[in-house]
Amino acid sequence: MHPNILWTPFADWPNPVMSSTGGKKIRRDVAELRFNLDDVLDCLQKLQSHHFAHSIWYESFPRWHDVYKPVYRARDGRTINLYIKLRLNRDCVVIQLCSFHD
Secondary structure, three states: OOOOOOOOOHHHOOOOEEEEOOOHHHHHHHHHOOOOHHHHHHHHHOOOHHHEEEEEEEOOEEEEEEEEOOEEEOOOOOEEEOEEEEEEOOOOOEEEEEEEEO
């Protein structure tokens, strides 16, 4: 995790807002997982610091991207090893979802 970002459990954030920068790819990946928006938000709310894998800095887009690899139990009982890449803005209220797939 980027050293300047303090980890706060998502569930403790007041009124989080999520946006997607991955566009069609994220929508396709979420659909392939048979998830809807509620499933995605549930997964994000359950992220914990131990799910954190690493941070990536892209020269072409100079911001930190954090990668999380949680094991998620879907509503239909499936256990899914997810790869979630996201960006947080400075006040940690907006999450920009960059990748969401297994």
